[in-house]
Amino acid sequence: MPLLSVLLLTCTRDNPTTPNLDYESEIVVFGLLLMTERDSGQQKTVRIERSYKVTDYLPDYPEDRAIKDALVYVESRNQRVKFEHLFASTYSDVEEKLQLVPGELYTLNITLTDGHKITSQCLMPDRPTILFPTANTPVKAYQPLTVQWEHARFAHRYQIAIEDNVDGFQFSILSDSDQEELYAFLFARPNHYILKVASLDQNYYDYLRSRSNREPILRIDGALGVFGAIVYDRERFVAVTQ
Amino acid sequence: MKTVLYSLLFLCPLLVFARDESTIHGFVRDFDNGESLPWVNVLVKDTSLGAATNENGYYVIHNVPPGDYVLLFRMMGYEEHEKKVQLKANSTLKIDAALKPDIIEMEDIVKTAERERFEREVEISTTTLSARQLKTMPMLAEADVFRTLQLLPGVVSRNDFSSQLYVRGGSPDQNLILLDGVVVYNPFHLLGLFSTFNADAIKEVEFITGGFPAEYGGRLSSVLNITNNEGNSKEFEGSVTISMLSAKATLQGPIPRGSCLFSARRTYFDQLLKGTRYDFPYYFYDIQGKINFNINENHRLTLSGFYGDDKLDYDMDSTEDDEDFQVNIDWLWGNRTTSLKWRWLIHPDLFSEMTLTHSNFASNVDLDLISTNIASLNIENGILDESIKTDFNYFGIDGHGIKFGLCQSWLDFKYSFGIDGNQLFNYQTKPTLTAMYAQDQWQISKLLSARAGVRLEHYSIGQYTTFSPRLGFKYRLYPNFALKGSFGLYHQFLTTAASDNQNFNFIDLWFPLTDQYQPMHALHYVGGFEWWLPADIIFSSEIYFKSMGNLLEINEYGDFSDPSDDFFIGDGTATGFELLLKKTMGRFYGWLGYTFSLTRRTINSVTFYPKHDRRHNLNLVLNYDLGLGWNLGFVFTYGTGMPYTPVLGKYVRYRWDYFDNQLDDVIYNRIGSKNSERYPTYHRMDLSIRKRWRIWGLENYPYLQIINIYNRENVFLYFWDHDANPSKLVTVPMFPFLPTIGIEMNF
Structure with a gap:
């Protein structure tokens, strides 16, 4: 028995994880800096909500989950813009003061009424201008399609999304290259298609990789969630029979 | 190093160890079916000389003075067999024997x-x-x-x-x-x-x-x-078994200079339901065969093979939500193994076994997703292992059983993924693994024996060479009580893409270690005793400690474009204490086993109890021969709960929708500390009844098996259903009360 005790002790000197059943509500932040397709503008959104115990009733409406009285600032090298509470859990740059500039590092600073601080930084990527296909160059239906875009500076990864304009079939993949071959089944009929290629910063890319039943990949201090950036380009094209 | 190994591999069978002493040696077999008989005592009557046969039924007796002797072959359950021998000086005599089974029971x-x-x-x-x-x-x-x-x-x-x-x-x-x-x-x-x-x-x-x-x-x-089984070399015999899972047949019998055995099994539900509206889309089959051929008294060839496949051909038709939606799955996976073994009695003191082996696992999934569009996905993976292995047994030194050998394996791993005929991912790697070993079982004294050995392995990716010493001993403190212990260092160069987070694993995906990962290693320390109690009950106990290093676990967050983060690296320990009370003979036999174990892993800097860490485990296995051909089997299993990661909270997670230009939302789980909760205690009782029944000259064994006799709802997993608000905990149970029947017919 002494030998057994010694062996067991050697095995338990590091205390493995201990149960934590007294879950307390956390702050959940979704901050997104978005530059949409060419010349159509910028969106800057921060949502602040709370999480719930798994056994609790989860309010259906963001209004009821919202934290409305936080101080929210987004800063860059030359800018410091206060985001005002707009509705429900949403805060925004109401007066459109914040200019999104590729290559610029943006910092999100949130202070709650109890003094709790949340902070994160993201790097704004450049736009990945789509080179192929374009509206003027019909592609062949039933064939794989190689989508090409101009390399976007500061992009951590790309997301390519395509929608069949008639049936609404949608598909997206991630890429680390400047081109990606899309499968033939996406163009299984002559049709109009909408293609979007987005540059993602690292925060948003990691956020997309997080899963429901796993520990989330967090690049934000003081909260669950993300503060990320997306810049995308859009193209509409036609797939035709040969 | 490789050159040396290859030379040894092919030249060693040609080495003959010359000795001058008079020696008697040979093989002992079962008279009825020709199977080799291990553990037969072979005695030179009226002397203190003797030996026991090894696992191949082979024995050697050294240093026998010239003269006339009677050789006595003795084993319980067989009639004693005597052979007169005349031994000249400096000679070697090969005496084979075949023992007739006695009326005593098996x-x-x-x-x-x-x-x-x-x-x-x-x-x-x-x-x-x-x-x-x-x-x-x-x-x-x-x-x-x-x-x-x-x-x-x-x-x-x-x-x-x-x-x-x-x-x-x-x-x-x-x-x-x-x-x-x-x-x-x-x-x-x-x-x-x-x-x-x-x-x-x-x-x-x-x-x-x-x-x-x-x-x-x-x-x-x-x-x-x-x-x-080697197959009956004396007469043909066979059996047919039909269970609620499969039908199987086994046939064995003699061939010129040898024996053969073939066995085949196939599930039949797909055939039974063919043409009905309850189409069953799955079956498996396997075929095994073995052919033994004695070239002459010193050379024997054995060819054995296993061929098995699983096939799932499932078409899921349209759903209420999407009338056009259809999924067709065509999945074929299976093993093929073949070995050709050449056993050569080079010298009475030395025999070799050279084995060529071929092992192939392949899986091929064709998946058609038919909706408004059609996508054909193809996923293939496979592993091929072709090896040549030579093992030598040397009996030339009294008190020593020396074994040494070499093995060279050529491995081939393939993974591919394609859509609509375009191969998007194709990975193939072909490492080689070279191993040599030597070990000696040494009877140091009448009471103390030891087994010491070393193993040297070389893995081509990363050019890793590992050295693994192994040591074991047994000390018979009393005639019926022995202390035993062992120590060993072990290395591993392959891993599966498994994660402790997975609740279920359909198929193991094997990967060879790439050069950025060191070989995994483990140290075993084992100590214990074995005690023969009255009534032929064996009571044994062991305590063990195992430390493991460079363990790999698949990184589920792995960046698809970054091969360096495919696996997390970690280590672990396992400590335990085992008790076994075993009775292997008599009308009433079985065992009672108890295990206390504590397993811990640290992967990616997180220390946790892995999902298979069960603190207490008790198994009671009993068989009782009720007489008149009735046999009763009973199993009771009790195990404390295994760990799982609890869900503590939930939150709404947003994501940008590129086409609706708005945020999507979905409810995500907020999990607690890894594996910090445990499922309820597991227990289950199973029963089997089997009856021997002779009809039309055939020996039949109809049987009834009942799994989970008191219908205990053991928990497989929990999940939270967020469609309900508040969310509802859903329990997925394991096997319910499950009776099955079958029959085995022998001819």
Whole structure:
């Protein structure tokens, strides 16, 4: 028995994880800096909500989950813009003061009424201008399609999304290259298609990789969630029979 | 180094160790079926000279003075056999013998074998199971090797749906699984529910749960060595078994200068339901064969093979939500193993076994997703292992049983993924693994024996060379009581893409280590005793400590474009204490096994109890011969709860929708500390009733098996249903009360 005790002790000197059943509500932040397709503008959104115990009733409406009285600032090298509470859990740059500039590092600073601080930084990527296909160059239906875009500076990864304009079939993949071959089944009929290629910063890319039943990949201090950036380009094209 | 190894590999059979003493040697077989007989005592009458046959039925007696002798072959369960011999000076005499089974029951043979092993072998953490033990155990539908092994001390089963083995804190991919000497990589049917090995073809199963000797390598935790029957060399015999899972047939019989055995099994539900509206889209089959051919008295060839496939052909038609939606799955996976063994008695003191092996696991999934668009996905993966192996047994030094050998394996791993005929991912790598070993079982004194060995392995990717010493001893403190212990260092170069987070594993995806990962390693320390109690009850106990390093676990967050983060690296320990009270003979036999174990892993800097960490495990396995051909089998399993990661909270997670230009939302779980909660205690009672029944000259064994006799709702997993608000905890249970019937017919 002494030998057994010694062996067991050697095995338990590091205390493995201990149960934590007294879950307390956390702050959940979704901050997104978005530059949409060419010349159509910028969106800057921060949502602040709370999480719930798994056994609790989860309010259906963001209004009821919202934290409305936080101080929210987004800063860059030359800018410091206060985001005002707009509705429900949403805060925004109401007066459109914040200019999104590729290559610029943006910092999100949130202070709650109890003094709790949340902070994160993201790097704004450049736009990945789509080179192929374009509206003027019909592609062949039933064939794989190689989508090409101009390399976007500061992009951590790309997301390519395509929608069949008639049936609404949608598909997206991630890429680390400047081109990606899309499968033939996406163009299984002559049709109009909408293609979007987005540059993602690292925060948003990691956020997309997080899963429901796993520990989330967090690049934000003081909260669950993300503060990320997306810049995308859009193209509409036609797939035709040969 | 390779050149030296290759030279040794091919030249060693040509070496002959010359000796001048007079020697008697030979093989001992069963008179009725020609199977080799291990553990037969061979005595030179009226002298103190003698020996016992080894696992191949071979014996050698050295230093016999010239003269006329009577050689006595003795084994319980067989008639004594005597042979007169005349021995000249400096001569060698080969005396083979065939022993007739006595009227004494089979159990006495088992007893003799157990006792001989106890007295002669340095076997630590080793259990052997016979075909009889496998067949009389209550099991789901039919006898299953892995399900039986799950009832041994030190072995844990994660759930009822998986027959995978977690041995002394190790993962299933740390088990070396051998079928007639060939490594089998994915030994499962029906996505892990059953093992691939057909119990009707099995002769013996040897299972070493730790401290295994130098002749085995390449895995960290255990060795499962399955030997198929050689086939009856005297007369034809066969059996047909129909269970609620499958129908199987086995035929064995003599061929010129040898014997053969063939066994085939196939599930039949797909055939029964063919043409009905309840189409069953799945079947599996396997075919095993073995042919023994004695070229002459010193050379013997054995060809054995296993061919098995699982096939799922499932078409899911339209749903209410999407009338156009359809999924067609065509999935074929299976194993092919072949071995050709050449056993050569080079000299009475030396025999070699050269084995060529071919093991191939392949899986091919064709998936058609038909909606408004059609997508054809193809996923293929496979592993091919071609090896040449030579083992030598040298008996030339009294008190020593020396074994040494070489093995060269050429491995080929393939993975590919394609859509609509375009190959998007194609990975292939071909490492080689070279191994050599030497070990000696040394009878140091009448009471003390030891087994020492070393194993040297070279892995081509990263050019890693590893050195693994192994040591075991047995000290017979009293005639019926022995202390035993072992120590060993083990290395592993392959891993599976498994994660502790997975609740279920359909198929093991094997990967060779790339040069950025060091070989995984483990150190085993085992100590214990074995005690023969009255009434032929064996009481044994072992305590073990295992430390494991460079363990790999698949990184589920792995960046698809970054191969350097495919796996997390970590380490682990496993400590435990096992008790086994075993009775292998008599009308009433079985075992009571208890295991206390504590397993811990640190992966990616997080320390946790892995999902197979079961603190207390108790198995009671009983068989009772009721007489008049009735046999009753009983199994009770009790295990404390296994860990899982609890869900503590939930939150709404947003994501940008590129086409609706708005945020999507979905409810995500906020999980607690990894594996910090435990499922409720597991317990289950199974029963089997088997009757021997002669009709029309055939021996029949109809049987009834009942799984989970009191319908205990053991928990497989929990999940939270967020469609309900508040969210509802859903329990997925394991096997319910499940009766099955079957019949075995022997002719």
